Amino acid sequence: MHSDNVKIFSGSSNPKLAERICKELGQPLGQIKLSRFKSGEIYCLYEETIRNCDVFLVQTFSHPINEHMMELLVMMDAAKRASAKTINLVIPYYGYSRQERKAAPREPISAKLVADLFSAAGANRVVTIDLHAPAIQGFFNIPVDHLTALDVISDCIKKKNLSNPIIVSPDAGRATTAEKMANILDAPFAMMIKKRPEHNESVITHVIGDVVGRTPIIIEDLIDTGTTIVNVVESLKERGAHDVYICATHPVFSGPALQRLDHPNIKEVIITDSIAIPEGHSDKFNVLSVAPLLSDAIRIINDGGSLSSLFKYGGV
Numbered sequence: 001m002h003s004d005n006v007k008i009f010s011g012s013s014n015p016k017l018a019e020r021i022c023k024e025l026g027q028p029l030g031q032i033k034l035s036r037f038k039s040g041e042i043y044c045l046y047e048e049t050i051r052n053c054d055v056f057l058v059q060t061f062s063h064p065i066n067e068h069m070m071e072l073l074v075m076m077d078a079a080k081r082a083s084a085k086t087i088n089l090v091i092p093y094y095g096y097s098r099q100e101r102k103a104a105p106r107e108p109i110s111a112k113l114v115a116d117l118f119s120a121a122g123a124n125r126v127v128t129i130d131l132h133a134p135a136i137q138g139f140f141n142i143p144v145d146h147l148t149a150l151d152v153i154s155d156c157i158k159k160k161n162l163s164n165p166i167i168v169s170p171d172a173g174r175a176t177t178a179e180k181m182a183n184i185l186d187a188p189f190a191m192m193i194k195k196r197p198e199h200n201e202s203v204i205t206h207v208i209g210d211v212v213g214r215t216p217i218i219i220e221d222l223i224d225t226g227t228t229i230v231n232v233v234e235s236l237k238e239r240g241a242h243d244v245y246i247c248a249t250h251p252v253f254s255g256p257a258l259q260r261l262d263h264p265n266i267k268e269v270i271i272t273d274s275i276a277i278p279e280g281h282s283d284k285f286n287v288l289s290v291a292p293l294l295s296d297a298i299r300i301i302n303d304g305g306s307l308s309s310l311f312k313y314g315g316v
Helices: 015-025 065-081 110-121 134-139 150-158 172-185 227-238 257-261 291-303
Strands: 006-010 032-036 042-046 054-058 086-091 125-129 144-147 165-169 189-195 203-208 215-223 244-251 266-272 285-288
Touching: 006 015, 006 291, 015 054, 015 291, 032 065, 042 065, 054 065, 054 291, 065 086, 065 110, 086 291, 110 134, 125 291, 134 144, 144 291, 150 172, 150 215, 150 244, 150 266, 150 285, 165 172, 172 189, 172 215, 189 227, 203 227, 215 227, 227 244, 227 257
Parallel strands: 006 054, 054 086, 086 125, 125 144, 165 189, 165 215, 215 244, 244 266, 266 285
Antiparallel strands: 032 042, 189 203
């Protein structure tokens, strides 16, 4: 695809992913100047015309999340004032997605707040991958194209021909995804029951399913500090499982997560490039690209086709 009416620009969160998307499309990456004033305020200037163009802004919510979110809002405002025809947000990892409901009195629903901010700033469409809670799509009054990396990850696991695999959901929230992967790989699945005494802390209380002598494949939407995953791995080993494979779409990786995941009982960590991770990581990390998935979505949106063709094994 090469169209003068389609312009793709990258924020500062993951420019390499934006470059890969453009390479897949045969489209040049748009020229944009992003800088900071001494006070920390964000400045944006499109260095080419975008009048009457369908603009796609690629920005993931990696650390520092609030900085990248504000940068995207400024990019949107500049695009709107430059008379862009449509403003389409390509947000591989949608931040604040874990705050999608009130779990206690006087808490915010921050995922809805972020959706309102984007709508108010002039977004016409959002393209994202593996929301922590699929119901977040309903927080928007604009189209949301909710893609999944499950197909890419499942194909990677299939090629390994693992003996006696079992798909493991680390909590009840991932049970549906684990069941889908189990059906794809024709394997049984198990589920962990945990409680959370604090944010980013978890305690495994029960394991539903027989994991003795099996090779667990843990499926998650994101890994933050890695504490929960390591607890799951150690609980599985205590119950007689083999070394574990970890699968996750979004490598948020806060604090010492990379070091935690370099665990002797973790065989491999399969993640995507929805968030850029630091260079020099362990050989255990297998990074799959979502650039083909996102480029196909942009192409279909531009051509007016159906995104259902992107779901090899069914939607999310």
